[in-house]
Amino acid sequence: MMKLVLDNEERMVRDSAELFLTDTAGPSLLREVRDSGNPLGYAEPLWQQMIDLGWPGILVPEEFDGLGFSQVAMGQIMEQAGMSLASSPLFSTAVLGATALTFAGNQQQKTEFLPKIAAGDLTFALAVDETARHNADHIRTVANKTDQGYSLTGSKCFVVNGQSADMLIVAARTSGSDTDKNGISLFIIASESAGIESVTTSMMDSRPVATIHLKNVHADESQRLGALDQGGATLAHLLTVANVHLTAELLGISGECFKRTLAYLKDRKQFGVAIGSFQALQHRAALLWVEIELCKSGVIKALRALDAEDKDAALLASAIKVKACKTAELATNEAIQMHGGIGMTDAFDVGFFIKRARVAQMLFGDCRYHLNKFAEYSGY
Amino acid sequence: MQDDTAFRQETRTWLAANCPASMRSYMPVGETCSGGRHFQFISDDQKVWMQRMAERGWTAPTWPTEYGGGGLTKQHAKILHDELNAITARSPLTSMGLSMIGPALLEFGSEELKQQHLPAIVRGDIRWCQGYSEPNAGSDLAGLQAKAEDRGDHFIVNGQKVWTTYADKADWMFCLVRTDLNSAKHSGISLVLFDMTTPGVSARPILLISGSSPFCETFLDDVRVEKNQVVGDINAGWSIAKYLLTHEREMIGGIGSTTAQKTVGARAIDAVGLREGRLADEILRGEVADWEIDFMSHQLTTERVRDESTSSSLGNASAMLKLYGTELNKRRCELLLALEGLDAMRWDESSEARLWLRSKGNSIEGGTSEIQLNIIAKRILGLG
Ligand SMILES: Cc1cc2nc3c(=O)[nH]c(=O)nc-3n(C[C@H](O)[C@H](O)[C@H](O)COP(=O)(O)OP(=O)(O)OC[C@H]3O[C@@H](n4cnc5c(N)ncnc54)[C@H](O)[C@@H]3O)c2cc1C
Numbered sequence: 001m002m003k004l005v006l007d008n009e010e011r012m013v014r015d016s017a018e019l020f021l022t023d024t025a026g027p028s029l030l031r032e033v034r035d036s037g038n039p040l041g042y043a044e045p046l047w048q049q050m051i052d053l054g055w056p057g058i059l060v061p062e063e064f065d066g067l068g069f070s071q072v073a074m075g076q077i078m079e080q081a082g083m084s085l086a087s088s089p090l091f092s093t094a095v096l097g098a099t100a101l102t103f104a105g106n107q108q109q110k111t112e113f114l115p116k117i118a119a120g121d122l123t124f125a126l127a128v129d130e131t132a133r134h135n136a137d138h139i140r141t142v143a144n145k146t147d148q149g150y151s152l153t154g155s156k157c158f159v160v161n162g163q164s165a166d167m168l169i170v171a172a173r174t175s176g177s178d179t180d181k182n183g184i185s186l187f188i189i190a191s192e193s194a195g196i197e198s199v200t201t202s203m204m205d206s207r208p209v210a211t212i213h214l215k216n217v218h219a220d221e222s223q224r225l226g227a228l229d230q231g232g233a234t235l236a237h238l239l240t241v242a243n244v245h246l247t248a249e250l251l252g253i254s255g256e257c258f259k260r261t262l263a264y265l266k267d268r269k270q271f272g273v274a275i276g277s278f279q280a281l282q283h284r285a286a287l288l289w290v291e292i293e294l295c296k297s298g299v300i301k302a303l304r305a306l307d308a309e310d311k312d313a314a315l316l317a318s319a320i321k322v323k324a325c326k327t328a329e330l331a332t333n334e335a336i337q338m339h340g341g342i343g344m345t346d347a348f349d350v351g352f353f354i355k356r357a358r359v360a361q362m363l364f365g366d367c368r369y370h371l372n373k374f375a376e377y378s379g380y
Numbered sequence: 381m382q383d384d385t386a387f388r389q390e391t392r393t394w395l396a397a398n399c400p401a402s403m404r405s406y407m408p409v410g411e412t413c414s415g416g417r418h419f420q421f422i423s424d425d426q427k428v429w430m431q432r433m434a435e436r437g438w439t440a441p442t443w444p445t446e447y448g449g450g451g452l453t454k455q456h457a458k459i460l461h462d463e464l465n466a467i468t469a470r471s472p473l474t475s476m477g478l479s480m481i482g483p484a485l486l487e488f489g490s491e492e493l494k495q496q497h498l499p500a501i502v503r504g505d506i507r508w509c510q511g512y513s514e515p516n517a518g519s520d521l522a523g524l525q526a527k528a529e530d531r532g533d534h535f536i537v538n539g540q541k542v543w544t545t546y547a548d549k550a551d552w553m554f555c556l557v558r559t560d561l562n563s564a565k566h567s568g569i570s571l572v573l574f575d576m577t578t579p580g581v582s583a584r585p586i587l588l589i590s591g592s593s594p595f596c597e598t599f600l601d602d603v604r605v606e607k608n609q610v611v612g613d614i615n616a617g618w619s620i621a622k623y624l625l626t627h628e629r630e631m632i633g634g635i636g637s638t639t640a641q642k643t644v645g646a647r648a649i650d651a652v653g654l655r656e657g658r659l660a661d662e663i664l665r666g667e668v669a670d671w672e673i674d675f676m677s678h679q680l681t682t683e684r685v686r687d688e689s690t691s692s693s694l695g696n697a698s699a700m701l702k703l704y705g706t707e708l709n710k711r712r713c714e715l716l717l718a719l720e721g722l723d724a725m726r727w728d729e730s731s732e733a734r735l736w737l738r739s740k741g742n743s744i745e746g747g748t749s750e751i752q753l754n755i756i757a758k759r760i761l762g763l764g
């Protein structure tokens with residue numbers, strides 16, 4: 001039976017992530033990254049320490065020099081990263097890159113890339129979106145067959161860590177029309193390849209993303225990840241994994257906003273009493289707590305479903321993305337509202353949480369997108 | 381009294397001749413005309429538009445003509461408003477003078493104060509800021525501690541204000557101070573006016589989550605305030621302060637609708653597109669329609685409440701309009717963010733995200749949503 005509690009190994013990962021990130025990351029670090037105009041969007045020493053802790057290898061199987069831990073374990077780190085607003089290439093490399101290769105890579109690709117991911121020697125980014133609102137079925141970037149392999153042309157936007165990653169996983173069309181589900185293939189492309197132009201865009205969460213223009217970019221047959229025209233299934237799996245981990249991060253953000261707000265309700269006095277003594281606020285705090293509890297259950301369930309290769313994983317991912325988005329929206333809005341004027345100031349950290357939350361909500365489909373998906377999976 | 385049709389026709393003709401073409405467009409963020417000694421007009425058109433409207437008193441359409449106002453009846457003011465909207469005219473002047481201290485002066489000010497301040501507000505010469513909130517007096521406004529010591533013909537004011545919107549750009553402040561330290565909390569408060577260049581006044585901008593700094597911490601150190609600059613009676617400021625708040629709340633309640641703007645529905649079509657005549661995302665389609673209906677309901681309620689009102693203030697009904705209007709504007713901004721997706725979350729100057737972040741303050745400024753609910757529950761419903 002899959003239990004909805006952490007096992008020993010997962011708890012250990014959680015505890016060490018909490019200890020490390022509380023100490024090392026936190027909103028103040030992200031503030032520093034923002035104010036220094038750091039184009040990477042993360043502090044390199046933080047990433048180096050994550051590497052030292054072995055985090056990039058969490059999902060990499062042991063035979064490829066990784067730790068071979070569970071998705072649940074990785075989810076614990078993502079949740080803590082949400083609480084501490086830790087910005088790093090972890091999500092795009094250790095979650096998306098590692099999953100893509102483990103799931104769809106051939107032996108040669110796994111041998112070449114997975115140990116390097118685990119060692120923190122190589123970073124990845126997933127270049128899939130072509131629209132500001134996620135639509136995985138809309139892929140216009142083409143990979144035309146040539147004598148030597150493929151030639152890729154098109155544009156990808158809002159690529160997370162796209163400006164700093166060493167390698168890109170690019171979804172491109174090898175057959176069919178713009179919105180066909182079939183006919184998509186994935187390619188592993190070095191970001192330095194000829195024909196790639198990357199433009200950095202500043203985002204409100206202080207984590208820049210890249211627009212990546214590909215013009216006749218060459219890819220060998222050996223760079224194709226998974227079967228020709230069959231990339232759609234891999235992509236769907238990758239997006240499921242991505243969304244589940246984003247919900248873990250959103251859960252962390254919600255939890256942290258709640259914790260800070262609760263402390264303020266006890267501390268701030270108006271009308272001669274703590275504002276937390278007003279029933280109007282008590283009930284809203286109680287309701288928010290309930291929502292976060294519900295969210296927690298969904299997140300661990302979805303993570304376990306990934307580990308179990310459950311056929312319902314995609315449905316669960318969409319369900320919990322909806323829940324996590326709504327909870328994060330509530331938690332961040334309530335955090336500002338219940339802090340009053342001070343909640344609106346940049347000096348106060350809650351702004352960093354709400355900005356990150358909305359971006360994480362929108363990435364790879366917001367609650368509306370996943371409501372539609374959920375209804376689709378459910379047959380109505 | 382001129383009849384409505386004639387007034388409408390005359391207004392339309394005048395606007396056609398006098399509203400510059402560039403002032404007949406949706407107003408981008410940051411292009412509000414606030415007036416004041418140091419105001420930088422974005423264009424000659426903006427200046428001309430403000431001046432022409434001010435000459436007719438139409439920056440303050442219902443104020444008496446003797447104080448520079450338009451002297452219009454409520455009905456004619458409504459016609460003017462409709463005609464301005466019909467050509468998507470920008471507001472010629474938006475200020476706390478017009479929406480807050482002006483109405484309070486009209487109701488409670490001495491003749492001398494009215495003559496001194498009202499025409500300058502109508503003309504956009506003087507920009508005002510509001511010194512109400514303090515670090516320990518937010519929702520509990522009557523807990524304010526700034527104190528004014530009686531020195532015969534003047535007061536010496538000491539204290540700290542916070543969240544003072546545009547204190548760094550304003551020319552004058554209307555400010556709540558404690559003039560009697562020994563009386564009960566709500567007594568002993570006075571509303572006083574002073575020039576921001578008075579020695580001892582200093583304002584330090586506070587950076588907002590939206591990345592701009594509209595509000596300030598304001599320090600008052602031995603600030604001299606003449607006694608003739610007290611609005612109404614000394615120690616009777618609390619009820620005047622509350623009267624002023626009803627006007628502030630009415631103004632903030634209209635936050636999503638004061639300037640002509642594209643409807644959410646139209647923006648949804650631009651951003652998401654239509655599929656067989658329906659918005660391409662079913663869920664968003666429902667949310668947009670739901671918002672538009674609530675918006676319409678709020679507009680109609682504002683209109684009805686104004687039509688019903690026989691006094692110079694909407695009173696407790698302003699709590700309803702403020703509550704609902706600000707929650708609506710926050711929803712609107714969340715919807716626009718959702719419609720435009722990651723595009724709206726880019727961090728550049730004109731980013732939709734900045735407006736969205738700023739909107740979070742709507743349900744805090746001018747009395748929080750919780751305080752509005754308390755007012756409705758207590759004063760309208762008689763609970764507690
Ligand atoms: C953008 C912006 C502009 C502003 N501009 C000005 C200005 O120009 N001049 C000025 O004087 N002030 C201004 N303010 C200040 C504003 O009026 C106060 O922030 C507001 O009144 C709330 O006070 P506070 O910030 O101290 O919050 P608090 O009063 O500490 O409130 C914290 C939370 O407790 C809740 N709460 C408090 N009491 C109760 C209760 N009895 N029942 C239920 N809930 C309660 C509040 O609703 C809020 O959610 C501005 C604020 C903002 C955000």
